[in-house]
Amino acid sequence: MLSLHQLRCFLATLEHGSFTAAAGALGYAQPSISEQVRLLEQQLDTTLFRRVGRGLVPTEAARALQPHASAALAAVDEAGRAVASVRELLTGTVRFGVFRTARFYLAADLVADVLQRHPGVRIELVGQNSAEVLEHLRKGRLEAAVIALPVEDENMVVTPVLRDELVYVSADPTRLHARITPADLAAAQLVLPDASWRETDTTRRQLAQAVQRTGHPLRPRIEVEDTETALDIAARGLADTVTWRGVLHGLGDRLPAGLGWAPLRPAMYETFAVVHREGELSPASRVVVDLVTARMRGLDRAMRARTG
Amino acid sequence: MLSLHQLRCFLATLEHGSFTAAAGALGYAQPSISEQVRLLEQQLDTTLFRRVGRGLVPTEAARALQPHASAALAAVDEAGRAVASVRELLTGTVRFGVFRTARFYLAADLVADVLQRHPGVRIELVGQNSAEVLEHLRKGRLEAAVIALPVEDENMVVTPVLRDELVYVSADPTRLHARITPADLAAAQLVLPDASWRETDTTRRQLAQAVQRTGHPLRPRIEVEDTETALDIAARGLADTVTWRGVLHGLGDRLPAGLGWAPLRPAMYETFAVVHREGELSPASRVVVDLVTARMRGLDRAMRARTG
DNA sequence: GCTGTCCAAAGGCATTTCCTATAGATCGAA
DNA sequence: TTCGATCTATAGGAAATGCCTTTGGACAGC
Structure with a gap:
């Protein structure tokens, strides 16, 4: 099979006009270059150089080969650069x-x-x-x-x-007394996010476990996918919700107006x-x-x- | 140095998703492919596939490498076709x-x-x-x-x-008697072509030898480069000339009007x-x-x- | 004709490539 | 959980390849 090395030798020979000069340029001995070019000729089933006297004369096939050989070498070069660029985090x-x-x-x-x-x-x-x-x-x-x-x-x-704490969120200040217990959660009208992941979501499972110990199931009144949607609904007073303090912290002043929060007791934590x-x-x-x-x-x- | 074979193995692995499948597709044993890709990774100083469980997952570097690897192989492919096309005389x-x-x-x-x-x-x-x-x-x-x-x-x-015969060409019918001798040539006003090549041109040398045997030098009155120019001048009657019958034959009706020709004696031939x-x-x-x-x-x- | 230069051929050493066999890891199914 | 199938990694040895030095032959220029 054709090899890059053969193409390199071929191009050097074409450029320098002799095996000897090409060998010098590439840092090999003359017979090595000669052999590589001969192999290339054999594999291409054609003559690339006519051996005339002490010199070489490229054939038409050599002229036809040249641009493609250059292209192949250039592509390999480019390949190395592309990978390096990913490695150095310049692209990718x-x-x-x-x-x-x-x-x-x-x-x-x-x-x-x-x-x-x-x-x-x-x-x-x-x-x-x-x-x-x-x-x-x-x-x-x-x-x-x-x-x-x-x-x-x-x-x-x-x-x-990061360890975060789950808090109770409501638009109704009267419901934000000091300690929200699992019993309170069981009784509340809740809107919870992550509708599609309720089976696997760790927050849901923690909540469900705590509430179930009170003898009641966790049955949110409303389920939505997105946390922000749940908060919006809570802000409208349609239901209360729970969320992580970090979420409230992260929202900052983009938190829907009118919402307040209170800690749960016993506290529930999530670690990221x-x-x-x-x-x-x-x-x-x-x-x-x-x-x-x-x-x-x-x-x-x-x-x-x-x-x- | 990067090799085409490594790129081939890499692309096959990328395409088939495993060393084993790539080996099957390329007709090698699995460890061979594995080794080539490992070598490629070593030479590029990067990881191309994450070995996870029993499968491989291409990295970002692999995705960056792919198009260039394909380009290199395509160029080599194209090279082979270009050479073949020359060989088969389709182009070149x-x-x-x-x-x-x-x-x-x-x-x-x-x-x-x-x-x-x-x-x-x-x-x-x-x-x-x-x-x-x-x-x-x-x-x-x-x-x-x-x-x-x-x-x-x-x-x-x-x-x-082809053997061709030198003939005397003139616009003057009176000078076209049956036999033109070297003495006639020595005496004539001549226009001869191949001014730049008079030293080496075989026609010139033959002419000169024949004329010199008469004791006179060959001294054309006019020298031009091109045969057709010489004929044009002869047609204007400015001088006579000599040319090959094949030339007159080849010119056909494009021969300047008014010119006639006569054979030389002894005849002078040129073989092509x-x-x-x-x-x-x-x-x-x-x-x-x-x-x-x-x-x-x-x-x-x-x-x-x-x-x- | 002599000399320097270049290609070709031969022999030998080192490396690479590829194989088989096997161990280790993982995934899916029983 | 265990078993079997599947995949990668490793080891060791055989074959091929690449490259070197040496040498011979052809040619060009002095």
């Missing part, structure tokens, strides 16, 4: 898994950070739900992610980065962790992992400070 | 050496013939002069040619194809031969050699018939 796509409500914690700031450091890259933040993201990690479709614990997989490196498979992480993922870790931990400190 | 350039006045013998018909049989080829008919063309042959810049004898080179295959180096001739040259041989021999027969 960075994929990172996130839990559904990550946007309230990381917002666009994470993306801005990455883009500022690596202006050429594309970013994909993928993930509908922590369980789904974990599955992607297991299947290798994602290298790293930030998701809610627990992650029961010994092949994963799990780095907890940066997760990736054991072994080497690609530079791209490394960058995002570090940024996310730093941001989430900063947020964690900020929220604890406010509580304290 | 046919270079053929001709003596200066060949156009009067072969005219455009030769070109038309070649083009009709091989519509893709380019044709170059090069040559200022037989001596110059012979030199090109010796240096290997030309594969084959049709030139005037003698060719004193034992490495050349010489095939005589198809000449090429010993050994294999490229298919392209073979075609032209055969065509020229046939045409010139046909012309030779036609001219002898007219004489007889």
